[in-house]
Amino acid sequence: MFNNTPSYIMHLDLNSCFATVEQQANPLLRGKPIAVAAYTSPGGCILAASIEAKKLGIKTGMRVKEGREIYPKIIVLPPDPNKYRFVNRKLVALLREYSSEVYIKSIDEMVLNFSGSPCFEKGLKNTAVEIKRRIKEEIGEWLTMSVGIAPNRFWAKLASSLKKPDGLIEINYTNAQDKLSKIQLSDIHGIKTGNIARLNLAGIYTPSQFYNSPIPLLKRAFGGIAGYYWYLRLHGFEIDNVEFSRKSYGNSYALYKKTADINELSKILCKLVEKMGRRLRRGGYTAQGIHVSCLLSDYSYWHQGNKTEKAMYTNTELYREALKILKRKPDKEVKILAVSCYLLEKNLYNQLGFFEDEASKRKLSQAVDKINDRYGDFVVSSARMMGLDNKVLDRIAFGGIKELEEFIFEEQVERVEFV
Amino acid sequence: MLTKIDERVSVKFVSSVLTNKVYPETIYWRGRVYKVSKVGLHHFYKHGRTLKHIFSVISGETAFRLSFDTESLQWKLEEVSELN
Known part of the structure; x- marks a missing residue:
């Protein structure tokens, strides 16, 4: 028997998120098939296709050249993560006016729990219509959301996926x-x-x-x-x-040109570790485990992890341990390189150190982070990373986005109208 | 086609308390004047401690990406794109 309590969960999905936001930013792209791809080169992976491109059969996960085979005039854009995070924050700020329980499931998906909320009284469908209208008026007129309403998260998500774009469906005991x-x-x-x-x-x-x-x-x-x-x-x-609480931090990189050269790979590993280390320390964590994985040229997957005796937090420590693992990889070309650290403890700079070098290590790490906080990431970085300026770019992860917590601004998102 | 520019430009900016609207009105670039016909999106992000405001605007059939550095108080034209 289906749960007959009234629907109190609302799932919102921003349709074709990255592509729609790009169309919002550039009105000349509206109504046209466009795609946002990790790289705009033929081998680049399409991260989002606009609603118009989807109608032609162009899908997320396709290569740019596959998209061009379907529609040669497709406009392909590189991703602009800051833009998408900004829209996500504006959406969340707006949704928090309706419920105190807003869960950010990914960059384009949010769940609201309306139990005990005054909006519940006036009906969730009416509330959803109002939210959709306000998104268009206050964030961007080109943005459309598919909304699902149901007594639980599972059905609300399913309801939101049944009509795209711009859907609004309620599923309950009467129609499930x-x-x-x-x-x-x-x-x-x-x-x-x-x-x-x-x-x-x-x-x-x-x-x-x-x-x-x-x-x-x-x-x-x-x-x-x-x-x-x-x-x-x-x-x-x-x-x-x-x-779920955070269990690990990790970064990965799809190599433009696959290679088995350990010198080349160690440079990329170094940059990945610096990004990961910054995020680890920003979160106030140390890690006692490190894991390296590679997608190899024959599409086999290799990975190994190591636990360490001491908790790690400096880039040097993390890199040293990661490199030890990487050196054990099979002698095959690497297509994707990934590193992550785990066994996290929220005790950065709180642990007592017995040795004098611990104090200087902390001071150095804090000083470097402070400079990078002030002037931007990688202003001070390892010499190993020279020549890697345009590699390992800022990206938004698929699925859960704990990373969004790292980008929350202290400033309020002011509600000012733009022409 | 998208072209990276990264040049300093002059911008006439409107901030109206009466209409509660703020927007770049005119761009002066390479001796030409571009009237902004629409602001697609305004967003901001931090680079280090510096807050940068990005205005994605169009003038006629040309799209501009303008950035305003809140530390140097200077405008930069980052990108220009036109539909072929």
Whole structure:
């Protein structure tokens, strides 16, 4: 039986986020097929296609040259992360006027919990219409959001994905089964190849069968408690209101030209570690684990991690440990290089040091960070990084964006109208 | 086509308390005058401790990306793009 409590969760999705924001910034691009790609060269990966480009069949994840094969005149732009973060912050500031519980799921997705909120009284659909109108008036007239309303996060997200762009759909106990009958298993987020295979093995081939399956069958299909969680999710009960704390910091780089040369790779590793180290220290953390991974030219994946006795926080320590791992990689060309640190403790500069060199190490690290805070990242950096000015650019991660916390401005986003 | 410029420019800027509107009105660049017909987006970010305001504007069939450095109080034309 579906949870018959009123819908109090709203999921908002900014349609074709990066591309739409670019069209907002440059009105001459509006109504045209455009794409934002990691690199504008033919091998660059398309990060976002505009609504017009999507209608032609151009999708996120395609190469620029694939997009051009579909539509040769497509306009391809490099990403401008500061612009997208700014729009995200403005959206969040606006949404916080409606609910104290706003969860930023990614750069273009937000979830609002309206339980106990006055907006709940006047109806969430009316509230959603008002939010959509205010976004156009106060942030950008070209921005459209798809909104889903439901009794839990799962259904609200699904509802927001059913009509794009500019949708507004509520799913509750009256229409949930009807909505399920019109979609495929793969349309359910969290259900992709592996889970479809599990469900098929249990004799479940459609979302309706999935919904009507008893708990023991789902437990068998998913091999345990996950089956019970799916039952609750599908029946409108909230089990996804969990916010995970930060477990790691990491940065990665897709090499323009693949290489096996350890000298070349160590330079890129150094820059990745400096970016990661800055973020680690800005968050007030130290790390006791470091992990390096490579996507190799034969599309195999290699990775190794190390735990260290002492907590690390300086770039030198992090780089030294990461390089040790990198040197153990197979002798194959690398396409993507990634580094991350884990086993985090929020105790930067709080630990007592027995040795004198610890004090000078701290002072040096703090001084370098202070200069970079004042004049911008990489003003003072390792000599190993010379010649890497345009590599490892600022990017926005897919999915969860803990990184957004690092870019929150102290300044208020003033509400001033621009012509 | 997008072209990186990165040149200092003169900008006439309007800040009206009556209309609560602020916007760059005119750009003077390489001896020519460009009247801003629309501000697409204004955003800002910090480079180090310096706050930079970016105005993405159009004048006719040309799009401009202007930046205002709040420390030096200078305007820069960062990019120009035209549709082919």
